[in-house]
Amino acid sequence: MKSRILVSVIIGFLVMAFSSTFAVDSSNVDLIGKLAGGVPEDVFVQGDYAYVAAFGILSILDVSDPQNPIQVSWYDSSIRASGVYVSGNYAYVADATSGLRIIDISNPSNPFEVGYYDTDGDDANDVYVSGDYAYVAIGNAGLVIIDISNPSNPSKAGSFDTPGNAYEVYVSSNYAFVADGGSGLRVIDISDPSNPSEEGFYDTLGYAYGVYVSSYCAFVADGGSGLRVINISNPSNPYEEGFYDSNFPSTRGVFVSGDYAYIADYWNGLRVIDITDPSNPFQAGSHDTPGKALGIYISGNYAYVADCWRGLRIVDISTPSSPDEEGYYDTPGQASRIYVSNHYAYVGDIDSGLRILDISDPSNPSEVGSCDTPGFASGVFISGNYAYVADGWSGLRVIHVGTPSNPFEVGHYDTPGWASDVYVSGDYAYVADEDSGLRIIDISDSSNPSEEGFYDTPGQAVGVCVSGDYAYVADRDSGLRILDISNPSNPFEAGFYDTHGDAHGVYVYNQYAYVADGNSGLGIIDVSNLSSIYEVNYYDTDGITWGVYVSGDNAYIADYWSGLRIINIYDPLSLSEVGYYDTPGWAIGVYVSGDYAYVADSASGLWVFEYIDLIPPNQPPVANAGPDQTVIDEDNNGEEQVTLDGSASQDPDGTIASFVWSEDGLQIATGINPTVILSTGTHSITLTVTDNGGLKDTDSVTIKALEEGKGFGELPTGCYNNVFNPTKGEKALIVVKLSKQAHVRLNLYNARGNRIRELADEEKEAGTHKYYWDGKSDNGNVVGSGLYFVHIQAGDYKKTKKIVVVK
Structure with missing residues (x-):
């Protein structure tokens, strides 16, 4: 029977029922539920829903009431979501570990994966969808263009390896604009998706994390160098039109709406930059979010900020000079x-x-x-x-x-x-x-x-x-x-x-x-x-x-x-x-x-996982102290040597670690077949076996040690000293008691029924007769350890008795 243990993993605190269709790397552990969370890195808003790439999951929030956003579902398959773009009924997720995931969101409360494209382990940082193509920023591998005309079977159309680290991509007309880390802004001609080529570039002063194109300008989130405004009216020769240096360590994301550029400025939250004059942008307002602002999306009068470690923040920007938080969905994750x-x-x-x-x-x-x-x-x-x-x-x-x-x-x-x-x-x-x-x-x-x-x-x-x-x-x-x-x-x-x-x-x-x-x-x-x-x-x-x-x-x-x-x-x-x-x-x-x-x-x-323990619980051993014995003290010294036999003890699922023999609570011997000296009389010996899991079992054997001169003549026909070790000179005793003359036949058989020794085939007078078996077969060799039978026939009397040979 399988035993089960439920295994849970905590960290983010987003509540929803589990939904997943993609296989994950696991063994004997099944995911059955989850209190989902993560680290928001990117956000995309469509209609009443915000789609948040939160590292471990894609979180879907109902933001129809900005003051009270509600998570309606999430999708996870051990993905590391770093970017998201929504087009039609699909969310395209840049998965930092395995490429592009395509999620059906036609029913936002029940997302499911319909297809994916594996980028062979390269980091997928961001994705932009235009027409039948998804343009994916793949870190050190640059730009990869994926044909998504069949969402269930996406395929690679082309690629261009940029010189830097591709973080984000924006598509406008026949060009893909790539924020390429230390290599600034790269302009890629995608008029032929199967053969993209670089049209031009501008090496920005800082580290290009994000890009947004509006009119003739590309607005670049340039890390420690703030917002750079690049004139792209001639794609083959872009140049800097203006800049806004935030004087802070890392501008990470940018979104342009109307006369303003909204930047996610890491520790300093949201900054609203007036770009009416692109050559001279200036700050119009700001809102310091509690976390680290990484991504941003503008929809209507609200800015949706992916605020690393502190969830999704919804900021009212109807008055750009004084943006104010309207609501949030907190996803603390450390x-x-x-x-x-x-x-x-x-x-x-x-x-x-x-x-x-x-x-x-x-x-x-x-x-x-x-x-x-x-x-x-x-x-x-x-x-x-x-x-x-x-x-x-x-x-x-x-x-x-x-x-x-x-x-x-x-x-x-x-x-x-x-x-x-x-x-x-x-x-x-x-x-x-x-x-x-x-x-x-x-x-x-x-x-x-x-x-x-x-x-x-x-x-x-x-x-x-x-x-x-x-x-x-x-x-x-x-x-x-x-x-x-x-x-x-x-x-x-x-x-x-x-x-x-x-x-x-x-x-x-x-x-x-x-x-x-x-x-x-x-x-x-x-x-x-x-x-x-x-x-x-x-x-x-x-x-x-x-x-x-x-x-x-x-x-x-x-x-x-x-x-x-x-x-x-x-x-x-x-x-x-x-x-x-x-x-x-x-x-x-x-x-x-x-x-x-x-x-x-x-x-x-x-x-919440279910761990299925495939190792069955330990089964207890079964002790067997062997058959009862009657032995004869033939030298009348008041004691007799006896061999105990625990060889029939078993452990159904392991091994027996110890054999302990005791009488009246006192240990007298250990081992499977120990030899002990017993005084004449009746003894009750207890065998305790312990398996390698610590479980125990007991069994008892009765041993009668009779004196030769005080009861031998009263012995009935039968077998005595019936557990013996022939290598120690021990012998089994077979007694035949006749009330009148009769023909006596004694034959020994092994467990397979094969006769191995003839002890007697003779006519005997009335009286008690003793026969000894020394453990040898007819050919004079000592037999192996195991169970044997002696068949006694005297006149009309027939009886079979057990004998155990131990070594």
């Missing part, structure tokens, strides 16, 4: 660590503090509350009604979460370093404070936490797990440090293990510390004896191991660009990957609770 308690997931999000999600229905999680912290929330731990947040440069924040829909801060302690992680035990919060090591904070008064003690580790303390009197610290390039915290005011190092890689996280379970060791994967460290700490084994993953959580027989790994990896650790000496899902973002943290695992997948979203 979750780093997660803690699950009851029906809530508490997520530390670097950009927006503590996020609280209702996960009572894991297939449809929803955000119920949040509390924005002043720093960069990177770790969270729940204890009672409080969330303890490691908040980067703002230290430890204590947030009351008794009412999840209304969290609020009640206290804080500003640690000297960068608070990366936190673990709470008793009255203390243990903070991994990077360069300042481990800080121990007294939280007995939640409104006034204070430092009780600290230990400055040699590396950078970025992860912490407490077990008993010890704090286990992931100390980056100094590996695993183990601190004795029995006296919180005076912690000291009790041991350490310098791991192969860069320790990012640690989880302690039983005698092992499981270390997320960066480029070196998962390390398993035996910490049962702190004077002799050693690595038992390691598993080198495909990515960079950032987080680890152990549950049952599996370690769940947040493996950065390789997503979620599930490693079976049942036998630490023999590790194996049993499942994985390559998420589109960067998996950073993981938490397992009950049947679910929650993974912080930076720049993606909350994914």
Whole structure:
């Protein structure tokens, strides 16, 4: 029977039902739901809908009410959407990992993929559609022209490799204008799509990220050099008409409408530039968005800004001199660590503090509350009604979460370093404070936490797990440090293990510390004896191991660009990957609770997976202590040697690791066929077998040891010493008791029914007669171990008895 575990991945917080048709890279892990999110990079508006390329997904928002945009659906297939263009019933998505995706959006609430064109791994940054062609900016590969006349079967029409890094493309008439990074603006003649050629170029002062053509000018978003206005009236000889230098690091996107150019100016949000005189543009107004403005689209009186890490911002531009935010759809996307308690997931999000999600229905999680912290929330731990947040440069924040829909801060302690992680035990919060090591904070008064003690580790303390009197610290390039915290005011190092890689996280379970060791994967460290700490084994993953959580027989790994990896650790000496899902973002943290695992997948979203465990549960062994025995003390010394037989014991799905024989609760022997000395009398011997999974079973055998002179004459016809080892000189005894003279025949057979030895074929007088079998066949060779039968015939009496030969 297959056992199942639901696996979730968190980071963006956009709520919708899952829809996907394209196969993803996974094994034994099925995607069944998602709280979608991402990092908005581009936006296109058509009618009442905004189509947002949000890195991990294409998000479709109903913006008919600009004050209250609503997500109606999304499309994801592990795509990394960086650009989007809508034409008719299709959204054309530039996928940074695999080229062009064509999505049917005729029903915006149910998008699905109809076709794609693979650009062989080159980065597809942007797309522009004109007629039957999609013009795709493919980074180092320049411009690729794709025939989309049949959307279900797009094909390459032509290409032109620009000298720089093609970021964006705009098509006007017979020309494609390419923002080509360090090579400025390139003008490509596309009158023959199968044979495009460069008509002209203008090497701008900065780094060309975006381009928009209006009238005789190309407006170039030129990174640190602001907005450049290029006269393209003669495409073969473009020149700069004017410019607006924003004096800020990176102008990333531009859209022209009427007399204004609207630029996405990175950290500085939206800038409105008056271009009435293209030779002398100037700023007319601005609006500072909370994130990093990367893309922009103008529709009517609104500017739609793709505001990296802070979602889609809708800005009213009806008065260009004073643009004002009308509404937004927030998609914070830098979750780093997660803690699950009851029906809530508490997520530390670097950009927006503590996020609280209702996960009572894991297939449809929803955000119920949040509390924005002043720093960069990177770790969270729940204890009672409080969330303890490691908040980067703002230290430890204590947030009351008794009412999840209304969290609020009640206290804080500003640690000297960068608070990366936190673990709470008793009255203390243990903070991994990077360069300042481990800080121990007294939280007995939640409104006034204070430092009780600290230990400055040699590396950078970025992860912490407490077990008993010890704090286990992931100390980056100094590996695993183990601190004795029995006296919180005076912690000291009790041991350490310098791991192969860069320790990012640690989880302690039983005698092992499981270390997320960066480029070196998962390390398993035996910490049962702190004077002799050693690595038992390691598993080198495909990515960079950032987080680890152990549950049952599996370690769940947040493996950065390789997503979620599930490693079976049942036998630490023999590790194996049993499942994985390559998420589109960067998996950073993981938490397992009950049947679910929650993974912080930076720049993606909350994914709900089903992990199908194809390894069946361990089946218990079956003990068999062998047949009952009667042995004779022939030398009358009060004891007799007996061979025990557990060879018939079985384990249906593995191997038996140990055989233990006991009498009256005391161990008397081990092994499958041990030889023991028993005193005369009746003995009840118990066999306990244990399999390699730790499961046990028992069986008992009765052994009678009779004295030769005190009962032999009373022995009935039968077989005695019927479990014996002939290589030790032992023999089986067959007794025939006759009330009158009779012909006696004794024959031995193997398990196949073949006769192997004739012991007797003779006439015998009345009385008791003894025959011994020394374990040899008629040819004089000792037989092999196994089950044999002796057939006894005396006159009309016939009987068959079992004999077991062991060696």
